[in-house]
Amino acid sequence: MTGTDDGPVRLAPPRAGGLVRERLIRRLDPVLSARLGVVAAPHGTGKTTLLAHWAARRPEHLVWHRADPADAQPERLLAGLARDVAALVHVPEPSSTAGLASLLAADAGRPLCIVLDDVHLIIGTPAEAELERLLLLCPPNVHLVVAGRQAPSFSLARPEFSAVVLVDGEDLRFRADEAHALFRDVDGLRIDPVRVLDLVHATDGWAAALHLFRLHTMKRSPVERHRAACDTGAHYAWDHLRRHVLADLAEDEAELLRVASMLDLVTPRRCDALLGTSGAAATALHELGRRSLLVDDDTAPCLRMPEVVRRYFADELRESTERDTYAALRGRAVELLERDGALGNALALLAADGRWPEARRLLVRSGAGAFAPGSCAWAELVPPELTGTDPWFALAEARRLFDDGRLAGARAAACRALTLAGGTGCAVIATELRARSAAWDAASEELPEGGPGGEPPLRAAIRGSPAAVARSLGADPREEDLLASGIASLLAGDRRTALPVLRRCAERLDRDRLAALAAQLVLALFESDEAGAVPDASAAEIEAVHRHARCGGLSWLARLTDGMLAVLSGSTAGDELAEAVSRDCERRGDAWGAALLHAAALLAGGSGGASSRQGYTALAGEFRALGADVLAAWAMSRAAPPYGPDAVPSAAGFPEGPLAGPRPALRGPGSDGTDDKGAARCLTGELPAGTGAPSLAVTCFGGLAVHLGGEPVDLAEVRPRARTVLRLLALNAGRPVHREWLATTLWADLDEARALHNLQVSISALRHVLDPRGAGGGRRAVLRQDDSYVLVLGPSSWSDLAEFDRLLHEADRAHRRGDPARAAVALQGALDLYTGDLLPEEGPAEWVVGARDRYRLRAAGTAGALARTRLSLGQEKQAVGAAARSVEINPWSDESWRLLIALLRDSGEVAEAERTRRRYCDMLASLGIDAGTDPRRR
Numbered sequence: 001m002t003g004t005d006d007g008p009v010r011l012a013p014p015r016a017g018g019l020v021r022e023r024l025i026r027r028l029d030p031v032l033s034a035r036l037g038v039v040a041a042p043h044g045t046g047k048t049t050l051l052a053h054w055a056a057r058r059p060e061h062l063v064w065h066r067a068d069p070a071d072a073q074p075e076r077l078l079a080g081l082a083r084d085v086a087a088l089v090h091v092p093e094p095s096s097t098a099g100l101a102s103l104l105a106a107d108a109g110r111p112l113c114i115v116l117d118d119v120h121l122i123i124g125t126p127a128e129a130e131l132e133r134l135l136l137l138c139p140p141n142v143h144l145v146v147a148g149r150q151a152p153s154f155s156l157a158r159p160e161f162s163a164v165v166l167v168d169g170e171d172l173r174f175r176a177d178e179a180h181a182l183f184r185d186v187d188g189l190r191i192d193p194v195r196v197l198d199l200v201h202a203t204d205g206w207a208a209a210l211h212l213f214r215l216h217t218m219k220r221s222p223v224e225r226h227r228a229a230c231d232t233g234a235h236y237a238w239d240h241l242r243r244h245v246l247a248d249l250a251e252d253e254a255e256l257l258r259v260a261s262m263l264d265l266v267t268p269r270r271c272d273a274l275l276g277t278s279g280a281a282a283t284a285l286h287e288l289g290r291r292s293l294l295v296d297d298d299t300a301p302c303l304r305m306p307e308v309v310r311r312y313f314a315d316e317l318r319e320s321t322e323r324d325t326y327a328a329l330r331g332r333a334v335e336l337l338e339r340d341g342a343l344g345n346a347l348a349l350l351a352a353d354g355r356w357p358e359a360r361r362l363l364v365r366s367g368a369g370a371f372a373p374g375s376c377a378w379a380e381l382v383p384p385e386l387t388g389t390d391p392w393f394a395l396a397e398a399r400r401l402f403d404d405g406r407l408a409g410a411r412a413a414a415c416r417a418l419t420l421a422g423g424t425g426c427a428v429i430a431t432e433l434r435a436r437s438a439a440w441d442a443a444s445e446e447l448p449e450g451g452p453g454g455e456p457p458l459r460a461a462i463r464g465s466p467a468a469v470a471r472s473l474g475a476d477p478r479e480e481d482l483l484a485s486g487i488a489s490l491l492a493g494d495r496r497t498a499l500p501v502l503r504r505c506a507e508r509l510d511r512d513r514l515a516a517l518a519a520q521l522v523l524a525l526f527e528s529d530e531a532g533a534v535p536d537a538s539a540a541e542i543e544a545v546h547r548h549a550r551c552g553g554l555s556w557l558a559r560l561t562d563g564m565l566a567v568l569s570g571s572t573a574g575d576e577l578a579e580a581v582s583r584d585c586e587r588r589g590d591a592w593g594a595a596l597l598h599a600a601a602l603l604a605g606g607s608g609g610a611s612s613r614q615g616y617t618a619l620a621g622e623f624r625a626l627g628a629d630v631l632a633a634w635a636m637s638r639a640a641p642p643y644g645p646d647a648v649p650s651a652a653g654f655p656e657g658p659l660a661g662p663r664p665a666l667r668g669p670g671s672d673g674t675d676d677k678g679a680a681r682c683l684t685g686e687l688p689a690g691t692g693a694p695s696l697a698v699t700c701f702g703g704l705a706v707h708l709g710g711e712p713v714d715l716a717e718v719r720p721r722a723r724t725v726l727r728l729l730a731l732n733a734g735r736p737v738h739r740e741w742l743a744t745t746l747w748a749d750l751d752e753a754r755a756l757h758n759l760q761v762s763i764s765a766l767r768h769v770l771d772p773r774g775a776g777g778g779r780r781a782v783l784r785q786d787d788s789y790v791l792v793l794g795p796s797s798w799s800d801l802a803e804f805d806r807l808l809h810e811a812d813r814a815h816r817r818g819d820p821a822r823a824a825v826a827l828q829g830a831l832d833l834y835t836g837d838l839l840p841e842e843g844p845a846e847w848v849v850g851a852r853d854r855y856r857l858r859a860a861g862t863a864g865a866l867a868r869t870r871l872s873l874g875q876e877k878q879a880v881g882a883a884a885r886s887v888e889i890n891p892w893s894d895e896s897w898r899l900l901i902a903l904l905r906d907s908g909e910v911a912e913a914e915r916t917r918r919r920y921c922d923m924l925a926s927l928g929i930d931a932g933t934d935p936r937r938r
Helices: 022-033 047-056 074-089 097-106 126-137 176-186 193-203 207-217 222-229 235-245 251-260 268-275 280-290 307-320 323-340 343-352 356-371 377-381 391-403 407-421 426-440 457-463 466-472 479-491 495-506 513-526 537-551 555-569 572-588 591-605 610-625 629-639 676-683 720-731 739-746 752-770 800-816 820-833 846-872 876-889 894-906 910-926
Strands: 036-040 061-066 112-117 142-148 165-168 696-699 705-708 782-785 788-791
Touching: 022 036, 022 047, 022 142, 022 165, 022 800, 022 846, 022 894, 036 047, 047 112, 047 142, 061 074, 074 097, 074 112, 074 126, 097 126, 126 142, 176 193, 176 207, 176 555, 176 572, 193 207, 193 222, 193 307, 193 572, 207 222, 207 235, 235 307, 251 268, 251 280, 251 307, 268 280, 268 323, 307 323, 323 343, 323 356, 343 356, 343 377, 356 391, 356 426, 377 391, 391 407, 391 426, 407 426, 457 466, 457 479, 457 629, 466 479, 479 495, 479 513, 495 513, 513 537, 513 555, 537 555, 555 572, 555 591, 572 591, 591 610, 591 629, 610 629, 696 800, 720 739, 720 752, 720 788, 720 846, 739 752, 739 788, 752 782, 800 820, 800 846, 820 846, 846 876, 846 894, 876 894, 894 910
Parallel strands: 036 142, 036 165, 061 112, 112 142
Antiparallel strands: 696 705, 782 788
């Protein structure tokens, strides 16, 4: 680095230590196919560290410029950038914006990244407008990344900025697994992972606060360190907050924040009411939001205060206000919140102040509204003598325990409330809560009101009748029943019906927060077909659910998503954290949370070895103990070699084909002579040596092909409809498909008896072809399991669909572990498997169209992911080839075309890039879309 009178030459990024966060590196990588990247977040969130880590991996030419207040003058900023670029390409410095753009255009054969840090120092100045002008004049090989406490006010509606990459404060928050890795691997601090969770929740994952915690506890004993991690006020960060974040805060703004610290949701009207002003709060709140001292709430047109800031100003309010004035202000806040229906917030204020008589009166006045899901977290503060003698406080404790997944405790508290209630109004609420707790608590022998038929529909579906439950719910059910219908359809294998229903439920957050968030979580796990292309898609959705659950007091759902995010991280730190969360569930008596996290960990592991099978067997036992027979049967199907994880075409989902049943327990010998005891032995992993499934190789991409014992199977003599049965079983290879679904799908014009007869004839014909004398050694490739059929994949068998999904899962894990070379190998392997559309010989058959489209989109996404991964490894030629393959597979994808055009330009293939751009315009024109002169308008 050299210097001049105008300042230093800044070419290289600063060296940055700390934890390299792979998910954020991946968030920034698309900048290479876009013109602009923006990292906008408050002070101390790790913006510069992220950019330094990202820049260190870039093979492209890169200029790093850190703005200072003097750069507000356009000539100063442009002179600095011109000097840096000229030094990089070894030419004289240009003297104008147009000259700098011309210099960059002259070197258009290779990509150039310009990183401008601390851009907030020039926002609102003439230099900002000149920077936008420069970017518009630059050729497409120039990519600008800006970082600061505010985003620049560029006109992002312009077609040149149609693919902006945005990273904000929410993205930069440390997840719990990242904080655990930071302390363990970077700082060398051993902290109980559950305490790390507490720390992340107390600080909102604020990077500066985590750093200050490290400095605060570095020389302390492990016990003192754990104690500090439990400090929900994060007092160790207050001095930094005061000196670096709040230093220029005006007194009226500070007073507003002190008052707002009482509110879960901050609105101008509430602040005006508490301050005695009229309309003054709106402008101040807007300014505080711009400075990230308040953040937008996801569920309402309101603001929330970050946890550290809120604790700080709540303490200031208490310490700086005279006692009687403080009590009166809190009383007014309670009255205001009660009028607004924010009963949980109002009761939390009363509980924090120990005003129990007033809290009881508010409970009596509010009735059921005070006991909505997530509204009773405050009950943790209630003294035991009150929860043991007062029905209203006992009921609040029951609601809190139920929301935390502690069903036995919730049932006991609800029973106590019912006993104490006498003729009071809480008896009805207590009865309902007791019934719900009993329905989900497997240890309870109490039947729900009305007998077995009165249990919640979702509970009934998991217990053993998913298809029947899905059919029984009305056309326009409540949100809770809508959730049950979607999950029941999913458990029954009807994904096509399930997903739209779950989407409807997830959209109704304002009607039933718990049901909507549960639906969103299920969709995050089952709707992530693009995981090979976007490894963090599921995690982002789950993180959103976690944020809502935390803010809404739904502690069980928040804890479950904490564990799932740790599992999805794919890191050793994440595995440790997930195991700790699972143990915490067990300690609390939350058997459902522990079982679901064990299932998530097994699915994410993706291994088909003996340890994985043992894990699924143990998981089946957990689900059976919970009375979840459908989930237990699913787990056992994963435990057995014929139906093991390597045979399932999804690393994170239940079978697409219907599960057996209404009750999936195994029966005795089938009516068609199938040895169901053999099938049972397959399910329990007890198949004797020499009697397993034959060695099959099944290919579905580009057309069905089957090899038995290494030899191709001649299907020419099999009737067309029997071949269709085989294709349908091959699509679901290794998974049971219900025979009624097969029959009605393929013989819809016949009555049930004739359709089932035709199905049995087809199955017999297939068995004859797939088990010629000697080839299978008497072992059947098609088995019957209860009321379902399955194309068995033994340990030596292979399916291209299963292998495709396994490789995408492997690539996903490699990305998460920061191993792009291994990810590229897995992505290339998956792409090589995709030799054409799924089962094209079936044409537009309804049962295959959805799966065909999904695999086509996934293959195109895989090619795009491979292109970006190759580029990050400096393999430009291979990256172009992968991008071209993405366009070939899905020529209707704007993203694929843009990626290919950008890669061609950046690799110096200017003529080919222009030819590809024109092909893209032709494609848009064929759809009736006017792309103008620049297809990026789209």
